[in-house]
Amino acid sequence: MAIGRHPMETYCGFGVVGAGLIAPFHINAIKDSRGGKVLGVFDVARDKAAQVAERFAVKAYSSLQEMLDDSNVRVVCVATPNHLHRDAVIQAAKAGKHVLTEKPPAMSLRETDEMIRVCKNANVKFGCFVQCRVRGAIQAMKSAVDSGRFGRLLHADAYMKWFRPQEYYTSDGWRGQKKCGSGVTVAQGFHYIDLLQHLAGQASEVDARMTNIGHPGINLEDEVLAHIQYRCGARGVVQLSTALWPGTDIRIELNGVNGTAIMTGEKIQTWKFRDEQPEDEQIRSIGDSSQATGAGGAADFGHRDHLVVVQDMIDSLSSDREVVIPVTSVRPTLEIVLAMYQSAKHHRPVTLPVHDDDTVWS
Numbered sequence: 330m331a332i333g334r335h336p337m338e339t340y341c342g343f344g345v346v347g348a349g350l351i352a353p354f355h356i357n358a359i360k361d362s363r364g365g366k367v368l369g370v371f372d373v374a375r376d377k378a379a380q381v382a383e384r385f386a387v388k389a390y391s392s393l394q395e396m397l398d399d400s401n402v403r404v405v406c407v408a409t410p411n412h413l414h415r416d417a418v419i420q421a422a423k424a425g426k427h428v429l430t431e432k433p434p435a436m437s438l439r440e441t442d443e444m445i446r447v448c449k450n451a452n453v454k455f456g457c458f459v460q461c462r463v464r465g466a467i468q469a470m471k472s473a474v475d476s477g478r479f480g481r482l483l484h485a486d487a488y489m490k491w492f493r494p495q496e497y498y499t500s501d502g503w504r505g506q507k508k509c510g511s512g513v514t515v516a517q518g519f520h521y522i523d524l525l526q527h528l529a530g531q532a533s534e535v536d537a538r539m540t541n542i543g544h545p546g547i548n549l550e551d552e553v554l555a556h557i558q559y560r561c562g563a564r565g566v567v568q569l570s571t572a573l574w575p576g577t578d579i580r581i582e583l584n585g586v587n588g589t590a591i592m593t594g595e596k597i598q599t600w601k602f603r604d605e606q607p608e609d610e611q612i613r614s615i616g617d618s619s620q621a622t623g624a625g626g627a628a629d630f631g632h633r634d635h636l637v638v639v640q641d642m643i644d645s646l647s648s649d650r651e652v653v654i655p656v657t658s659v660r661p662t663l664e665i666v667l668a669m670y671q672s673a674k675h676h677r678p679v680t681l682p683v684h685d686d687d688t689v690w691s
């Protein structure tokens with residue numbers, strides 16, 4: 330398969346920026362992909378880059394520029410802390426590299442829009458690892474929504490009752506700072522707010538309250554309780570926490586006039602529609618060989634969903650199409666999240682669209 334930049338190239342070369350907790354998930358996903366090859370990693374902490382490079386037998390670049398100068402690197406995966414994605418994304422795009430960034434795209438709409446613009450101008454693809462969207466259960470729910478099987482959607486809810494120990498928040502400077510996206514709303518909850526946005530569409534209003542109930546001395550919310558009004562008319566609740574030991578599987582629930590679907594972890598728990606279809610029995614078995622989905626620990630999950638996102642980027646390059654999760658489709662999720670912070674800060678419901686309000690981080 331000749332999908333590289335040069336006619337003789339038989340692989341799609343990847344570079345990974347940031348060699349921390351999530352980097353091995355990216356590397357394993359690329360290694361397991363059809364046509365992808367990890368060429369190297371870069372981290373400002375050279376020892377971390379060296380360790381990961383040795384573990385996976387890839388190169389440790391000495392600078393981001395060195396990675397970008399490598400003409401065999403076609404795609405750059407950005408796995409730096411949340412508030413630092415922008416610089417790497419923009420530098421990579423301007424060097425003509427396609428980009429897959431970790432979630433959230435950035436901590437502001439301003440930076441997100443800038444990255445989208447720069448990638449568009451550079452004519453490079455710009456995707457995001459909100460990889461829960463690719464789970465079989467979510468794809469089944471999405472197609473039931475799109476084909477109208479729910480009828481009028483009434484509720485779209487997310488429950489994430491997880492646990493992270495105190496040391497998780499003190500393990501690195503950025504993990505204890507709200508403005509770096511280390512509160513539960515961004516660090517863990519972003520995925521599930523994204524699933525609601527993906528399934529039920531954009532919110533028109535959110536009302537959120539944020540508290541710290543289980544991590545004393547850390548200036549972050551470890552609990553969010555929110556109400557969402559969706560533009561489609563549905564309503565929903567979002568309950569997110571990392572203070573609920575030992576942590577149980579997340580739940581995404583959709584209720585429409587004509588049906589109910591519930592995903593627990595990555596399994597279909599409930600799948601019931603008034604118009605039972607032949608494929609429904611098979612859909613009910615989705616997730617039977619379930620993998621852990623992060624309830625009890627930060628690395629307590631597999632790289633299967635990341636692999637789908639990586640494979641999609643490779644395939645999108647060979648067939649010259651858009652990636653399945655472009656950052657443009659994740660921007661509305663960031664908007665909901667920012668609206669939640671604004672609502673919690675001012676103790677009132679917030680109507681979308683919103684603009685950046687940096688006072689929420691203080």
Ligand SMILES: NC(=O)c1ccc[n+]([C@@H]2O[C@H](COP(=O)([O-])OP(=O)(O)OC[C@H]3O[C@@H](n4cnc5c(N)ncnc54)[C@H](O)[C@@H]3O)[C@@H](O)[C@H]2O)c1
Binds near residue numbers: 371374377409501
């Ligand atoms: N998709 C998921 O399921 C998932 C899971 C965990 C983390 N994440 C996301 O991945 C990102 C990284 O999280 P993590 O837990 O791996 O963090 P981490 O702190 O473990 O790793 C981040 C690494 O980036 C490095 N770094 C910082 N600034 C840099 C720069 N300018 N250039 C190069 N390297 C730099 C740090 O030295 C560190 O090694 C975050 O955006 C986080 O939200 C996503």
